[in-house]
Amino acid sequence: MNGHTIIFYLLALLTLGSGLLAVTSRQLFRSAIYLLFSLIGIAGIYFWLQYEFIAAVQIVVYVGGIVVLIIFSVFLTHQAGEKLPVPKVSNQIIGGVAAFCTMALIMLQLFKYSYKPTAAKPIEPTVANIGEQMLGTETGGYALPFEVVSILLLAALVGCIIIAIAPPNLPRGEEKAR
Amino acid sequence: MSNDKNIKSAGSSPPSGGLGGYIKEVFTAVKSMLVGMRRTGYYFTHHKEIITQQYPDNRETLNLPERFKGEVVMPHDEKNEHRCTGCQACELACPNGTIKVIFKNEVTPEGKKKKAIDKLVYHLELCTLCNLCVVACPSDAIVMAQTFEHSVFDRSKLTKVLNNPGSKIMEGVE
Amino acid sequence: MLSFSEIANSIHEWLSSHLNNTWTLVVEMVIAGVLVISLFALLGLILVIMERKVSAWMQIRLGPNRVGPKGLLQSFADTLKLLVKEGMTPGGADKFLFNFAPFLAMIVAMLLMAPIAFAKDFQLWNINIGVLYVTAVSSISVISILMAGWASNNKYSLLGAMRSGAQIVSYELSAGLSILSVVVLTGSLSLSDIIASQQNGWWIFKGHIPVLISFVIFLIAVTAETNRAPFDLAEAESELTAGFHTEYSGMKFALFFLAEYINVFIVCAIGATLFLGGWMPFHIGNWQGFNNVMDYIPSSIWFFGKTFFLIFVIMWFRWTFPRLRIDQLLNLEWKYLLPISMFNLLLVTAMAILGWHF
Structure with missing residues (x-):
C-alpha cells in the first residue's frame, strides 16, 4: 500500500461518506453541502487520475453551477430551515431496494467486463486535442452532439427570456404589480 | 466600466x-x-491636501476653519465696555431659551434713569450653537468664539455670565 | 544571482541526497504549506495596511499613524486584537456549518495559490490547465459565503449571501470570457505557457485594443467577484450591517477578512500573469541596452510589482466609486459587460486566426 493507493482510498472515503450523509441528513441545506463534498471528491479522483481538464470541468459544472443552483432553491424555499420528517418505512425500503439493484447491476457489468490493453497510444488530454476532438467531424469526433447540445441550451435560454420578459402592452404600474 | x-x-x-x-x-x-x-x-x-488635524498633538498650532462655532461670547474693549443695550433680541431669537437678560437701573451723569444689563446669562449646556442670537443682535454685541474644549466636572459651570463684572455699555451704542 | 528557483532546486537536491523519494516529497509538501501559510499572513498584514493608507490618502486623510513608524504596524495590533477576541457562535446557528465556512473560504484561497508562478521557474504546481483550474476553484468560494450566510440564522447574513451568490455567478461569465481572449491568443491554458508566450511583449501591448478591452472587463469582473466596492452589495454596511459575516467575531471573522484579501491578491496575480506578462520583464523592441537593464531586475520583483499595481488599481476603484444597486449591478453585467466581452472575444479570435498581433 503506497501513497498513491492511500490517496485514492481517502478520496473514495470522502466521496462515499459525504454522499451517504447527503441522503441521510434531515436538513436540506446540509444535504446540499454534503453533496458538494461528494462532487469535490469525484473531482479529486479525476485529479488523481491526472485528468485535470475533466476535474476542472467537474468543479465548474457541478460545484460552481449545480450546487449553487440547489442552494439557491433551498434558500428560496418556504420553511427550508426546518428539519425534514423521517420518510415512511415503505418508501425507505423501496428506495433501498432500488439503490441496491442499481449498484448490483453496475457491479455485475464491471466484474463481467474484461479489460484489454490497447496498442493505440492514449490521446494526450491537452486543450488543443480536446478541442479538436470536440468539434471533429471524422470518426470519434463530437461535432454533431456538440451542436445538438448547443441548440438545446439556446432553446432553454430563449425559453427563459420568453418567460421572464414582461408583456409590452401592459402599462408600467401593472407591470410592477405583477 | x-x-x-x-x-x-x-x-x-x-x-x-x-x-x-x-x-x-x-x-x-x-x-x-x-x-x-x-x-x-x-x-x-x-x-x-490632507485636511486631518491631529488635535491633541497640535493644540498650539490648531488651524480651525473660519466658520467654526464654539460658544457665544461678548467682546469687551480695553475700558471694560461692551456693546449690549439689553434689547432682548437674542433672548427672543434663541429657540431653546439659552440666553436670559437680567436688567438693572443705572443713573446717567445727566441724572436720567436708564435701563442697562446687569447680567447676560448664557447656558452653554442648552446651546445648540445655531448662531441665531448673533444674527439677531442689532448692535453686534455678541459673537461666536472658536473655543471648544468645554468639558467641566460640574454642570453648573456651564452657566456663564457673558458681560464682565463692572462692565458698562460703550459710548454711542443705543 | 540568487533566485527563487535556485534556492528551491538546492533544497530539493539536499533533501533527496538525505532522504528517499517519498519522504522528500512529504518534506517538500510541508515546506510548501508552511511557506504558503506564511505568505498568507504576510499578505494579510501588508494588504490591510496598504488598503487603509490608500483609502486615507484618497479621501484626504492621514490614515493609521500611531502604531509603529508612520502607523505601519497597525495591522499587527489589529491581528493581535482579533486573536484574543472570543469567537462567538449564535444560539440559533447551524454550529457545524457556521464554524466550517471561514475555513472553507481559506482552503479555497490556498488551493488557488497552487498554479501561480511567483518567479522564473518557481511555481508550486505547473498544471497544464492552470487558467481553467483557477476559474473552477474560485467558483467554490461562493459556497463558503452561502454557507456562512445560511448557518448564521440571521436575515442580514442570508440576504448578503444571496446577493453575493447572484453577483459572483453572473460576473464569473464575463471574467471567464475576458480570460478566454488571452487563452485564444496563446493557444494554451497553462499559466507557464501563457507567460512564455509573452517573451517578446506583454499581451496588453501585443494584443492591441481588443486585449485592452478584455483587460478592463477582467478588472471590473474580478472586483465584483471578490465582493469589493463598488460591488460590495454582499456586505453593504448601510443596508445589511456586514452581510454574510454579520455574526462572526474574533478569529473566524479574521479568516473571512483574510480570505477576501488573499482572493484580491490571487485575481490580481492572475491578471498580471495573463495580461502583463507575469514575471516577464518589460522589453521594448530592439533596445538591447534597455532590455538588458530590465532583465537585471529579478523576476519575482517584476511579478510582485505588477500584482501590487493591479491591487492598487482595484483599491483605487473601491475608494472612488459609490456602491451600485442590485439592479444596476445586474444591468451592468448582462447588458454591458457580457455583450461587449462576447463581441470582443470574437474580435480577438479573428485577430488570432489572421495573425494581426505582433
Whole structure:
C-alpha cells in the first residue's frame, strides 16, 4: 500500500461518506453541502487520475453551477430551515431496494467486463486535442452532439427570456404589480 | 466600466439611440469614471491636501476653519465696555431659551434713569450653537468664539455670565 | 544571482541526497504549506495596511499613524486584537456549518495559490490547465459565503449571501470570457505557457485594443467577484450591517477578512500573469541596452510589482466609486459587460486566426 493507493482510498472515503450523509441528513441545506463534498471528491479522483481538464470541468459544472443552483432553491424555499420528517418505512425500503439493484447491476457489468490493453497510444488530454476532438467531424469526433447540445441550451435560454420578459402592452404600474 | 452610466440609466429606461447610442453611452461612462479616478488619484499623490488635524498633538498650532462655532461670547474693549443695550433680541431669537437678560437701573451723569444689563446669562449646556442670537443682535454685541474644549466636572459651570463684572455699555451704542 | 528557483532546486537536491523519494516529497509538501501559510499572513498584514493608507490618502486623510513608524504596524495590533477576541457562535446557528465556512473560504484561497508562478521557474504546481483550474476553484468560494450566510440564522447574513451568490455567478461569465481572449491568443491554458508566450511583449501591448478591452472587463469582473466596492452589495454596511459575516467575531471573522484579501491578491496575480506578462520583464523592441537593464531586475520583483499595481488599481476603484444597486449591478453585467466581452472575444479570435498581433 503506497501513497498513491492511500490517496485514492481517502478520496473514495470522502466521496462515499459525504454522499451517504447527503441522503441521510434531515436538513436540506446540509444535504446540499454534503453533496458538494461528494462532487469535490469525484473531482479529486479525476485529479488523481491526472485528468485535470475533466476535474476542472467537474468543479465548474457541478460545484460552481449545480450546487449553487440547489442552494439557491433551498434558500428560496418556504420553511427550508426546518428539519425534514423521517420518510415512511415503505418508501425507505423501496428506495433501498432500488439503490441496491442499481449498484448490483453496475457491479455485475464491471466484474463481467474484461479489460484489454490497447496498442493505440492514449490521446494526450491537452486543450488543443480536446478541442479538436470536440468539434471533429471524422470518426470519434463530437461535432454533431456538440451542436445538438448547443441548440438545446439556446432553446432553454430563449425559453427563459420568453418567460421572464414582461408583456409590452401592459402599462408600467401593472407591470410592477405583477 | 459603466458604473456611472448605469446610475443614470438605472432601472427600466433602456439605452436610447440603438447601437450608436449604446456605444456612446459606454464611452461617456468610461470617461466619467476616469474623471472620478483622476480626482482621487490627484488626492493620492498630493499629500499637502490632507485636511486631518491631529488635535491633541497640535493644540498650539490648531488651524480651525473660519466658520467654526464654539460658544457665544461678548467682546469687551480695553475700558471694560461692551456693546449690549439689553434689547432682548437674542433672548427672543434663541429657540431653546439659552440666553436670559437680567436688567438693572443705572443713573446717567445727566441724572436720567436708564435701563442697562446687569447680567447676560448664557447656558452653554442648552446651546445648540445655531448662531441665531448673533444674527439677531442689532448692535453686534455678541459673537461666536472658536473655543471648544468645554468639558467641566460640574454642570453648573456651564452657566456663564457673558458681560464682565463692572462692565458698562460703550459710548454711542443705543 | 540568487533566485527563487535556485534556492528551491538546492533544497530539493539536499533533501533527496538525505532522504528517499517519498519522504522528500512529504518534506517538500510541508515546506510548501508552511511557506504558503506564511505568505498568507504576510499578505494579510501588508494588504490591510496598504488598503487603509490608500483609502486615507484618497479621501484626504492621514490614515493609521500611531502604531509603529508612520502607523505601519497597525495591522499587527489589529491581528493581535482579533486573536484574543472570543469567537462567538449564535444560539440559533447551524454550529457545524457556521464554524466550517471561514475555513472553507481559506482552503479555497490556498488551493488557488497552487498554479501561480511567483518567479522564473518557481511555481508550486505547473498544471497544464492552470487558467481553467483557477476559474473552477474560485467558483467554490461562493459556497463558503452561502454557507456562512445560511448557518448564521440571521436575515442580514442570508440576504448578503444571496446577493453575493447572484453577483459572483453572473460576473464569473464575463471574467471567464475576458480570460478566454488571452487563452485564444496563446493557444494554451497553462499559466507557464501563457507567460512564455509573452517573451517578446506583454499581451496588453501585443494584443492591441481588443486585449485592452478584455483587460478592463477582467478588472471590473474580478472586483465584483471578490465582493469589493463598488460591488460590495454582499456586505453593504448601510443596508445589511456586514452581510454574510454579520455574526462572526474574533478569529473566524479574521479568516473571512483574510480570505477576501488573499482572493484580491490571487485575481490580481492572475491578471498580471495573463495580461502583463507575469514575471516577464518589460522589453521594448530592439533596445538591447534597455532590455538588458530590465532583465537585471529579478523576476519575482517584476511579478510582485505588477500584482501590487493591479491591487492598487482595484483599491483605487473601491475608494472612488459609490456602491451600485442590485439592479444596476445586474444591468451592468448582462447588458454591458457580457455583450461587449462576447463581441470582443470574437474580435480577438479573428485577430488570432489572421495573425494581426505582433
